[in-house]
Amino acid sequence: MKKIPTALAGALALLYALTGCSNPARGLKDLATGSMAKLEVSASPAPAPATPFKDALGRSHTLADFKGKVAIVNVWANWCAPCKEEIPSLAKLAIAYEGRAVAVVPISVGKGDDEAKGQAFIARNPPLVFYTEPTYQMAFAFRPVVQDMPTTILYDRHGVERARLMGGADWSSADARAVIDALLAEK
Numbered sequence: 001m002k003k004i005p006t007a008l009a010g011a012l013a014l015l016y017a018l019t020g021c022s023n024p025a026r027g028l029k030d031l032a033t034g035s036m037a038k039l040e041v042s043a044s045p046a047p048a049p050a051t052p053f054k055d056a057l058g059r060s061h062t063l064a065d066f067k068g069k070v071a072i073v074n075v076w077a078n079w080c081a082p083c084k085e086e087i088p089s090l091a092k093l094a095i096a097y098e099g100r101a102v103a104v105v106p107i108s109v110g111k112g113d114d115e116a117k118g119q120a121f122i123a124r125n126p127p128l129v130f131y132t133e134p135t136y137q138m139a140f141a142f143r144p145v146v147q148d149m150p151t152t153i154l155y156d157r158h159g160v161e162r163a164r165l166m167g168g169a170d171w172s173s174a175d176a177r178a179v180i181d182a183l184l185a186e187k
Contacts, residue, residue, distance in 0.1 A: 027182055028163050034175035038165050045160045048073075049141030053107050053133035056119055061131065064159060066103045070183040071155040072171070074106040075139060075146045078118035082168040083150040090152075091125040092172035093180070098127065101157065102180060104171075107131045109139060109149075156183055 032039040048063035048071075055061060063071065074090055076083035087106060094104040108118040111134035122130040133139075139146040142153065142161075152171070153164045162183060170176065 028179065031175070031179045031182060035170040035173040036165065036175040036179055038167055038169065039163050039179065040165065041163045042161050045162060046143045048155055048159045048161065049138060049143075051133065051138040051141040053131050053138060055132075056130040063105070063155065066105060066155070067159040068157055069101045069103045070157060070180060071103045071105055071159075072180070073153045073155065074104070074150055075142075075153070076106055076108055076118075076150045078108060078110045078114045078121055080149045084121065086150050086152075086168040086171065087121065087125050087128070089169070089171040089173075089176075091128050093176060094127050096172070096177065097180065101184065104128060105131060107133050107138065109133060109136055154179070154183060156186060 028039070028041045032041070050062050050064065052060045052062050063073065072090070072093065074083075074086070076087065078084070090104050090106060094102075097104075106122060106128055108115060108122075108131065110118045110132070115132055115134055118132065119130045122128050146153075148166045150168055151164060151166045152169065154162050156162050163179070
């Protein structure tokens with residue numbers, strides 16, 4: 001058996017590191033365990049949609065408002081039991097990252113009485129801010145479209161979708177924090 005020259009072995013190790021270990025998408029896939037097992041890393045990352053949504057005071061926002069931060073965008077509805085189960089863990093996640101470049105953005109798709117109940121529900125889960133988009137246009141603006149609720153979409157600091165999780169999850173878990181920390185560590 002021939003021995004590989006030291007310089008070639010070093011070059012191969014560098015190539016391995018550049019194509020495997022340091023690949024950000026690969027890193028997120030590796031973190032899809034435990035409470036994040038359903039995390040799907042975006043195969044072709046897309047920018048956030050420009051669809052406007054409103055806060056509790058009626059002010060208009062877009063996801064571009066959160067550029068520069070890791071944004072955890074949760075599409076939910078007050079009538080959705082798994083959504084309501086998940087919201088308190090998103091509030092705990094927001095508390096854990098207060099003062100850091102992280103935004104937890106729950107966007108309700110409820111209308112009428114559901115919207116009012118959703119606003120009251122979010123008020124009981126500080127520090128979350130109530131956002132609403134009752135026309136469902138935003139759900140269809142995401143690529144791929146949001147088909148199930150809750151759906152949580154993770155954006156990097158550049159406003160590019162990196163991963164999403166359909167269905168409920170424990171966002172206060174160590175598994176979730178590992179995913180957020182990995183996104184925060186990226187430049």
